[in-house]
Amino acid sequence: MAKVKSAFVCTECGAEYRKWQGQCTSCQEWNTLSEVRLAPARPGAAAGGAASGGPGHGGYAGSLSREVVDLGSVDLSEVPRLSSTFEEFDRVLGGGLVPGSAVLLGGHPGAGKSTLLLQTACKLAQERSSIYVTGEESLSQVAMRAHRLQLPTQGLKMLAETSVETILAVAERERPEVLIIDSIQTMHLEDIASAPGGVAQVRESAAALTRFAKQSNTVLLLVGHVTKDGSLAGPKVLEHMIDASLLLEGGADSRFRTLRGQKNRFGAVNELGVFAMLEHGMKEVKNPSAIFLSRNEEQSAGSLVMVVWEGTRPILVEVQALLDESALGNPRRVAVGLDQNRLAMLLAVLHRHGGLFTGDQDVFLNVVGGVKVLETSADLAVLVAVVSSLQNRPLPRELVVFGEVGLSGEIRPVPSGQERIVEAAKHGFTRAIVPRGNAPKRSPEGMEVVAVDKLAEALDAL
The missing domain is CATH 2.20.28 (Rubrerythrin, domain 2)
Structure with missing residues (x-):
């Protein structure tokens, strides 16, 4: 042996x-x-492994060309798209599902991954051939969920299986346009001597399924688990095999879910889609700003609205700051939805160039609605909210602020400044403090735009 x-x-x-x-x-x-x-090793694997697209080589027999071609002669025709029946899902994907692509959907347990894909599969099955493969639940459990969500169940083909060889044999016979695997961590290949969920099983199973999708022009949707720190479970090489990696986020205490693109070969990355988890499943939120701006009638100190840019659209969110005299020798700096290290840097800029000392204060910062702000346009809004809480002076409800703050106290312009101002005006805001580089030549009707160059100018404008 x-x-x-x-x-x-x-x-x-x-x-x-x-x-x-x-x-x-x-x-x-x-x-x-x-x-x-x-x-x-199998006989002849060394000679034909790369050409046949073995899992270890990551090749695809149906999609690779053995001839060298000039880049200028490549066909630039638009890639056809299939609608997922959710506009927010299509937005994150870059316009819809691409035939022959592999999409990985990750998220914490209970985030709604299976619910979202089951809704998508049931609606797609009314027009296109679809197979939903479940490795974690029985067919009766999936059927009960579909009945509870009041979904159309006719036309969707189901398969409860964890063997990749069996799944590929069924898919080869049925030739579906959409193939959903829930989840990749439960799949296994007979030739791999390790338990499902291991590094080898996840990598080779994903490679075999992705190769079939490329060869048969099938849309492949994979469900993936995440670790405690929020990263995708399994080998990192899995993220390089697929065409798009999406992350479904949302706390157990919130009914809102955000779908964020982390990698997309067919569209913009960091695009954001917003859903609400309701009694009958996931419902898309087409106007996220209206959801995140559900503010109290009585304005309180430390509360301010900022405009962030997510993918291809602006979103208005509320940032809240709370400063309290610290009883500790080392005051706390807590930021929820923002980078904590950047908060410490901004507080130093506020002391040096704004003349306000916060070294004896505990600083707590929160972005309402569970949104994670990843860009620097929130810098100025964060400092304005901190000053409002420090001096216990509420800010006007019709005020909106955005801009990047440099270490020398300058206010730097941010991308798509004009579109941010227009979005704020649509929601009834009448005053905006923005970087001078983002000031429009003509302000929207009813909107007063205050352009600033320095942090001190922004504080004076309040």
Whole structure:
């Protein structure tokens, strides 16, 4: 009998080693190596492995060309799209589902991954051939959920299976336009001697399914689990195999869910879609600003509206700051929805160039609605909210603020400033403090735009 060989693969970066070691020398992470049993080589694999698109090589027989072509002669015709029946889902995907693409949808347990895909599958099945493969639930459990959500169940083909070979055989016979796998962590290949969910099983199963999707022009939707820190569970190389990686976020105490694109070969990255989890499943929120701006009638100190840019559209969200005299030698800095390190930097800029000292104050910052702000346009709004809470002076309800703050106290312009101002005017805001580089030549009707260059000018304008 052939000796079974094994290797140790890093779950963070996918680097392989012959023996176990405490630290991965490629990504410098500790305790991330796991043992993977290697299947014996098949006859002729070395000669034709790359051309046949074996899982270990990541090739696709139906999509790769063996001839060298000039880049200028490549066909630039528009890639056809299939609507997912959700406008917010299509927005994050860049316009819809692309035939032959592999999309990975991740999220915490209870976020609504299976619910969203089941709604999508049931509606798509009315017009297109679709197969929903479940490896975590029985067919009766899925049917009960579809009945509870009042979904059309006729036409959707179901399969409760975890064997990739069986799934591919069924898909080869049925030839569906859409294939949904829930979830990739439960799938396994017979040739891989490891448990489902392991590094080797997840990697090779995803490679085999993706190769079928490329060859048959099938839309492949994979459900993926995430770890406690919010990253996708399994090997990092999985994120390189697929065409789009989406993350469904939302706390258990909130009915709103945000779908964010982390990688997309067919559209803009960091696009954001908003859904509401209701009794009959996920419902898309077409005007997120109206949801995130449900403010109290009585204005309180430290509350302010800012305009952030998510993907291809502006969204108005409320930021709240609370400053309280600290009883500790090292005051706390807590930021929910914002970068905590950037908050500490902004407080230093406020002291140096704004003349306001917060070193003896606990600073708490929160973005309402569970939105995570990843761009720097929130800098000025954060500092204005901090000053409002520090001096216990409420800000006008009709005020909106955005702009990046530099270390020398300058207010830098941000992308799409004109569109942000127009969006604020649509929602009834009448005054805006913006960087001078974003000031429009003609302000929207009913809107007063105050352009500033320095932090001190912005504080004076309040």
